[in-house]
Amino acid sequence: MHLILLHAESDGTLSKLSLESLAATIELGAPVTVGIIGENPTSAAESIATCGAEKILTISGPEYAQAAYATDAAAAEAICRAAGAEIIIVPATSRWNRVLPGVAHCLGGKADTHITGLTLIDGKPQASRWFYRQRMEAAFTRSTRPWLLALEGGIASVEAISTRQNQAPTPIESVPLTAPSSRTKVIGFEAPASDQQTIRPDAELLFVTGAGWTKKQADGAVKTAEAETLILDFLRLSRSSLGSTKSLVDLGGEGVAVLPFLSHMNQIGQTGSTPRHSKGLSTCCHGEEPHTVGWRFIGERRAISLDANCGWARGKADILYIADAFAVMKKVNQLMQ
């Protein structure tokens, strides 16, 4: 029996990542128990009650509204013990990632994170994940039970849940737990305005900026202010996620007045991140291997570069436009207005 552990969002729903992880668990084909924690997880549980789960176990209470190690770990352990599952799957949210190793230790099991694939081989689960900066993929299994696995996003489609909507709803059972005391108290949130938030993992498009935006252009002038306007306008209009090359973010780190909204968090590549978006558009970037290795999971890749001999032209992009990105993005923004 497999257990999938979820947490309800503050509005009582389940996140996309939670639903994908549930779908991945269902697709394994073994009987499934769903565990949900939250202040009031009933509506979240009802929303997936027809997914074909054998049991739905919940732990509710104001203590579980916010992420805190003590309460989340205790709730996860209580549901795992109540379910008696050997394979325990969680979505790789910051909330579960934080408590997973501790819960595995309390249960005498093992935990693996960043899982990007899960299949059953001869009735036994086999997981896969990437190592060495996403250069090597390993498929592996473990004999230790329980085995706890944190699934990354984008590895399953939520279709598996909706195709089961004609199932009879599974009754929702509450697991009793006296919440442990926690020293963590959430007193509020501070978050940047959504327009300042340029890293958007759920965006369809990854828009990448390269050092070319800050280089002297054909007329001999550096046009950083114009670059900033073009890039920010495109982000606002397309709601895409902003990535960058190392060269460009390094310039910012040296205190040079470049594009102030870029940081190392935006860097894509071998020493940066490897995001998952269905499409990618690179601008003013040379497309060198240490950068393009970070595009490994991008579905359709397009690039705009002045250099017909750049890395993108050598098989890194599906479509390469040999063009001035300033002119192209100006036109694109006009069309999108």
Ligand SMILES: Cc1cc2nc3c(=O)[nH]c(=O)nc-3n(C[C@H](O)[C@H](O)[C@H](O)COP(=O)(O)OP(=O)(O)OC[C@H]3O[C@@H](n4cnc5c(N)ncnc54)[C@H](O)[C@@H]3O)c2cc1C
């Ligand atoms: C160990 C190691 C790790 C590294 N890790 C990373 C990493 O994680 N991520 C990463 O990005 N890099 C990484 N690098 C650096 C990487 O090799 C490249 O140096 C870097 O990606 C180059 O950045 P760039 O393409 O923005 O700049 P450049 O190489 O300077 O290219 C700028 C491009 O912009 C084009 N251009 C200029 N003006 C325009 C215009 N108007 N319109 C269209 N195109 C224009 C130019 O033709 C040129 O091709 C690493 C390097 C090493 C050695």
